[in-house]
Amino acid sequence: MGDLPSGARPLGTGPLANSPLLRCLAIYREMPLRFALTATLFAVVNVALVGQQVLVGHAVQEAGAGKLVRRLTDGALDYSRAWHWVALLLSLAVARAIVQYGAGLLSLSIGQALLTILRSRIMVQIQRLDLAYHWRHGVGEMVTRMTRDADKVRDALINFWRQMFETGLMVLISLGVLFSWAPLLGIVPLALVLLGIALLAREADTLVALDRRIGSAYDAVTQDLSEGVNGVRVIKAFALGEARTARFREHIEVFRHEARAALAHASRRVPLPQAVIALSHVWVLGYGAWLVAQGRLGLGPLVAAMLVVNTMVLRIEGIGRLLQVVADARASAGRIWEVLDAQPAIRPGTAHLPGGPLGLRLRDVAVAPLDDHATVLKGLSLDIQPGEIVALVGPTGVGKSLLTGLLPRLLEAESGSVEIGSDAIGWHDVRGLDLAALRRRVHVLPQESFLFSDTLAANLRLTAPEASDEDLVRALRLAAADEVLERLADGFATRVGDRGVTLSGGQRQRICLARALLAGADILVLDDATSALDAATERRAIDNIRSLRQGLDHPVTMLIVSSRLSTILAADRVVVLGQGRVGAEGSHAELAAGNASYRALMGI
Numbered sequence: 001m002g003d004l005p006s007g008a009r010p011l012g013t014g015p016l017a018n019s020p021l022l023r024c025l026a027i028y029r030e031m032p033l034r035f036a037l038t039a040t041l042f043a044v045v046n047v048a049l050v051g052q053q054v055l056v057g058h059a060v061q062e063a064g065a066g067k068l069v070r071r072l073t074d075g076a077l078d079y080s081r082a083w084h085w086v087a088l089l090l091s092l093a094v095a096r097a098i099v100q101y102g103a104g105l106l107s108l109s110i111g112q113a114l115l116t117i118l119r120s121r122i123m124v125q126i127q128r129l130d131l132a133y134h135w136r137h138g139v140g141e142m143v144t145r146m147t148r149d150a151d152k153v154r155d156a157l158i159n160f161w162r163q164m165f166e167t168g169l170m171v172l173i174s175l176g177v178l179f180s181w182a183p184l185l186g187i188v189p190l191a192l193v194l195l196g197i198a199l200l201a202r203e204a205d206t207l208v209a210l211d212r213r214i215g216s217a218y219d220a221v222t223q224d225l226s227e228g229v230n231g232v233r234v235i236k237a238f239a240l241g242e243a244r245t246a247r248f249r250e251h252i253e254v255f256r257h258e259a260r261a262a263l264a265h266a267s268r269r270v271p272l273p274q275a276v277i278a279l280s281h282v283w284v285l286g287y288g289a290w291l292v293a294q295g296r297l298g299l300g301p302l303v304a305a306m307l308v309v310n311t312m313v314l315r316i317e318g319i320g321r322l323l324q325v326v327a328d329a330r331a332s333a334g335r336i337w338e339v340l341d342a343q344p345a346i347r348p349g350t351a352h353l354p355g356g357p358l359g360l361r362l363r364d365v366a367v368a369p370l371d372d373h374a375t376v377l378k379g380l381s382l383d384i385q386p387g388e389i390v391a392l393v394g395p396t397g398v399g400k401s402l403l404t405g406l407l408p409r410l411l412e413a414e415s416g417s418v419e420i421g422s423d424a425i426g427w428h429d430v431r432g433l434d435l436a437a438l439r440r441r442v443h444v445l446p447q448e449s450f451l452f453s454d455t456l457a458a459n460l461r462l463t464a465p466e467a468s469d470e471d472l473v474r475a476l477r478l479a480a481a482d483e484v485l486e487r488l489a490d491g492f493a494t495r496v497g498d499r500g501v502t503l504s505g506g507q508r509q510r511i512c513l514a515r516a517l518l519a520g521a522d523i524l525v526l527d528d529a530t531s532a533l534d535a536a537t538e539r540r541a542i543d544n545i546r547s548l549r550q551g552l553d554h555p556v557t558m559l560i561v562s563s564r565l566s567t568i569l570a571a572d573r574v575v576v577l578g579q580g581r582v583g584a585e586g587s588h589a590e591l592a593a594g595n596a597s598y599r600a601l602m603g604i
Contacts, residue, residue, distance in 0.1 A: 451500030
């Protein structure tokens, strides 16, 4: 899996490699004490169950030998031995219910812990995988693995312990057999079953309310997951993977708390009706013994009745469809490990860029983003000096956005080199640089302006958590977005809605630009990131950014992808991209005068 979370063990090799569900089960190795305690308690429960059957056998044996109920010399019956067995069996049933309650809680606890580990690993892996992988697989696939598949695996692994089966038919058969021997032998167990069901039904409203709270918590998980997947480019561009993963874990923890509360309530209530139903053992033994003493029931039918009622109780305690759940979970586990085993095409380096202004340099770069041998960029070479503002133009589909993705290593070049630096500090190939450090120095702002469903201030502070309100105001002013703040009734506390739905396209673009400026990047790439702005506002924002170069040791280098003449006129130099490489470059005036392709492209 590459880089695992702290404490995790690799599970992709050895005998488990070809069994996805067992690989998920092996995650329990990360919680050995809870797992061992849970296994021990379940072992005790099963031993107690066997003990009950053994004691019943002894009791029946005594009944057959005439020791369980004895006739005294005066003709009265001595039930002292029978009451001894009743007390013993009842005590064992109560003790078993208590142990089962603790085992159930622990089983649910480690099941939720496993689900949390699976989801956290998938979320971390989503951030590690490159953009090309997400383009091939899509958002829905990632969401399904995080939610439905993980839930199915969790349920299956819990049911490994509980060994649950459908019980309705077994209950009917068991009661029918008891009725066939003696009506009263079946009526009391039937009454106990109905009483147990009534106790369960009484909890229905509470369980529904708890389930609604779980649903609300799960909605928050899904919302944050959707944003984490759809906003993966923004998250990668600003190296926010760890922060977003931490936020997601908080939502998971809330969901886990609500789920555990509901499951704990169910576990607390379910043992009581189970204990009531288990009293069928006592009744069949006592009444059956009396029938044997009266000669109305043979010893063999009594033993059979005890075994039948014991089977009925076991089936009621083990409700579920284990085989189907496990079959579904195997497929789900396979899909989960397809994601977790995927190896990112982009491996982080370890080097850090020295301080100082940065430029960029591309040499003979070729890119085939979808691994389909369809090379979009080929033999591309480009130089941009520190502090220079360069406009990149070209026809649709020529690879302008691919080029911008190469700089912070959102995409990887098939061949050639992408270098960051300057003549003063040297040039460094991005493949050898630490990814987080690189993306703090090189920011790419895509045309799609992504805002999280949070407040305006929270969105701006994503790249600068310690920024003051004054810093936020200054960044908005530089991005020509100060009027956006003035129009919001709650100011920085205004919630912008899902993906900034409450704002216009131009407002979203300017807020995203302000967010990038707050990070203080040395290289700022605008990939049609001002396309929704009018010419005057766009020019004001670019001029404001240009002014940052005055008096600063680290001037901002800008690469602007655009097809608007107003944007191009603000650049120091224009680069024309065509057929996967640089076709021409120069000032706007030079290209307009001497390059027919440029004139056609710009409509002049």
